[in-house]
Amino acid sequence: MDPRRAVIVTRYLDKLDATPHGEKQAVIDAACAELGVSRGTFNTLARKIRGRKNKKRTPPEGKASATAAGVSALTLEEAKLIMTYIMETYRKNGKRRAVPLDEAVSVLRDNGEIIAGRVDPETGEIFRLSISQIRKAMRAYHLHPDQMRNPAPANGLNTPHPNHMWQIDASVCVLYYLNDGGAVVEEIDEAVHYKNKPHNLEAIASWRVIRYVLTDHTTNLTRWRYYRHSESGEHVVEFLCWAMAPKPDPGIDPFEGRPEHLYVDPGIGNNRLVQTFCRRLGIELRSHKPRRARATGSVENGQLRVELRFESGLKFQRHTIKSFDDLNALAQTYQLRYNSDPTKTVGRHGMTRMDAWMHIREEHLVRTQPMDVLLSLATKDPKTPKISDAMRIEFQGRTYSVVGVPGAYPRGKVTVHWHPFLECAMALVEDAEGRETLIELEDVTGTVDPANEQWGFHTDTARYGQEYKSRPDTEVDTLRKEITLLASNSATQEEDEKKRRRKDFVPFDGRIDPCKAAKEAEPPIRIKKHAVDLMLTAPGLELIPLNHIQAAKLLKGRMGDAWTAEHFADLQRRYPKGVPEADIESLLEEFQGGKAPAQKPVLKVVK
The missing domain is CATH 3.30.420.10 (Ribonuclease H-like superfamily/Ribonuclease H)
Incomplete structure (x- = not known):
């Protein structure tokens, strides 16, 4: 500041301090006229000389001061509660809040959550803070809605080179x-x-x-x-x-x-x-x-x-x-x-x-x-539909042929993408090194034989009695033929078929014994374990006895020509109600031992 101006401003500031309230305007006007500046410029110069005055104003009777003894009448906890209520009413897009400050204060006061005022220690009377005082206090606490909605500090990014x-x-x-x-x-x-x-x-x-x-x-x-x-x-x-x-x-x-x-x-x-x-x-x-x-x-x-x-x-x-x-x-x-x-x-x-x-x-x-070429790489999420026996798949409501797709075989699955730029279905095939190849699939939906269009047969079907058609061998078909020749040790399919028609055909010429390991193994000898006997009482078993004819047939079949009528008569006498099956062996031993059948005792009348 110009030293001359500083002296003038200091002189008028001393006059202002000595001038009673209500007469200061005339002193300020005189200072502005002498300095040739506006009142705002004079105030700026005055602040540079001695700084802003911090005189406290005494609130009118009936109103609370925002501060008391240097401490805000609105406590930090109350300010936090007010801000919490306001933040919870923000719209999801965060562009505006749904409740104004005065409404939030009123609701919280009505619910007894905050006082937001000063209590007279002598009378107990509560002097409520005005909304403007609450707003100033919340700003002092850095809890004003405008402050809370400011973004968090950001840390920029740096990259080392173009196209990074x-x-x-x-x-x-x-x-x-x-x-x-x-x-x-x-x-x-x-x-x-x-x-x-x-x-x-x-x-x-x-x-x-x-x-x-x-x-x-x-x-x-x-x-x-x-x-x-x-x-x-x-x-x-x-x-x-x-x-x-x-x-x-x-x-x-x-x-x-x-x-x-x-x-x-x-x-x-x-x-x-x-x-x-x-x-x-x-x-x-x-x-x-x-x-x-x-x-x-x-x-x-x-x-x-x-x-x-x-x-x-x-x-x-x-x-x-x-x-x-x-x-x-x-x-x-x-x-x-x-x-x-x-x-x-x-x-x-x-x-x-x-x-x-x-x-x-x-x-x-x-x-x-x-x-x-870049657009050809853009495909949507792959699907893995199942392949039918006719080498077709159903994909997005359409039918596609997978004939010629490497790795495709009946009842297997194939990975298929929809290409949004070429507007076609494409099969994804990976080689042994993981490189991907996209193969466009033929849409065969609704393609029917024009010569037999009435019945809806596909164009790739063979007309019965007129022609023969076969699908190209799939990878699985080729491998199947190779392992068939390997099993029969043949060089051609004709030689393999000829060997397999022989009744003495054995795969691998009998070189492989599936039970070889079991036959050559020496089982370890183990010590018999002690055990507790299970006490069971077997139920009685009663079998229906053989009738005399059934028993005679069994004995005659075992004895042959040695069976006589006396043997049959002996059975009838000894077993009048039938012959138990358990006695057949003992009877056979008795009859074959040469023992004559027991004679029936003759009863005589004694006079």
Whole structure:
């Protein structure tokens, strides 16, 4: 400060201290006139001389002071409780809170949760703090809603070279949409097309313009293109292929190559088509956590730049844009100029975005195939349908032939992808080194023999009595024939069949004995274990005895011609009710031993 001014300001400050309240304005006006400054400038000079005065104001009677003896009348616990109540009423999108501060304080006071005031120690009277005093106290505690909604501290990223990491983000173009037929670019009327009128949004849903923006993190080079309708994995892959593929005129547009890393939001990162595509190209795909858009701040800022710098001027060229091709051609022209504009250098490295990207080294520039070849790598989630005996599969409601697919065989399974860009089903085959090959499958849905169309037979069937058709051998068929020849030790199928027709045919010429190990093994000798006997009482067994004819047949069959009528008579006498089967052996031994049958005693009458 000028020393002369400092002396004048000090003199008038001394006068102000001695001047009673109500007469200070005249002193300030005199000081401003002498210094030739406004009242605000005088106050600034006064603060520099002696600083801001910290005189405490005495609150009017009936009102509580925000502070008492240097301590806020609103306690920290009460401030936390008020902020907690407010935070719990935030909408899920976090854009606004649903309850104002005065309502939150009123509800918590009514429920006895807070006092938010000062209690007179002599009378016990409660003097409530005003809402403005509560607001000031919450700011002093750093608990004001505006403070609590501030983002947490962020730590930036750095990348070592161009094409190390790209960021991609999609956004609905809220300014314009291509109307039906793509005649002209139309500006969206926010009074008509907004979320509270969903029927109006649905009416233009098929006309919406989706903007995809890419930034190279190291150089901040920004590329973008437009697609129709809605966000999808197909659009992401197509945009990425366009960015990576060599451009028609590399002298004007040299940007190309495969990035090492791709950092996206969860909507893109969780798409299986994008995941499969990045895996096949060796790109490490990562996505940040939901509601953490700051993590991809480079591309978020790129979205803002495109909207403010490029799309803001579309209104003036609306009649020259007839289609998406026209829109993308105009965007291509603009972004080439923007990335090379010497007036729009990046402060971090001091170069234009394209000049900075041109510093990429040979080992970091991985040149890809043309765009159509890249698109052929993009397939959706694989399915593994079962193969029928006719070498066909059912996939997405259609029938496809898998004849000629390596590794396919009846009742086996094959991995099939749907290719969204070629619009066909493709079988995925891996060789021994893990390299993938995609084979387009023939759609045979509804293909019938034109000569017998009435009955719906497929064209690859053989007409009975007129022709013969057979399927080409599958890999399993070839192996089956090889192991058949190996088992019979034959060189041809004819020799194998001839050997197998012989009754004495033995596989492997009898060289293999399945029981060889068991025959040659010497079983170990084991000591008999002591045990406790199981005491059982067997039930009595009574069998139905043989009648005399049955017993005679058994004995005669064993004795032959030695059987006589006397033997039969003896049976009848000894066993009048039948012969027990257990006695047959003893009778046989008796009769064959030469013992004559016992004679029946003769009863005589004694007089």
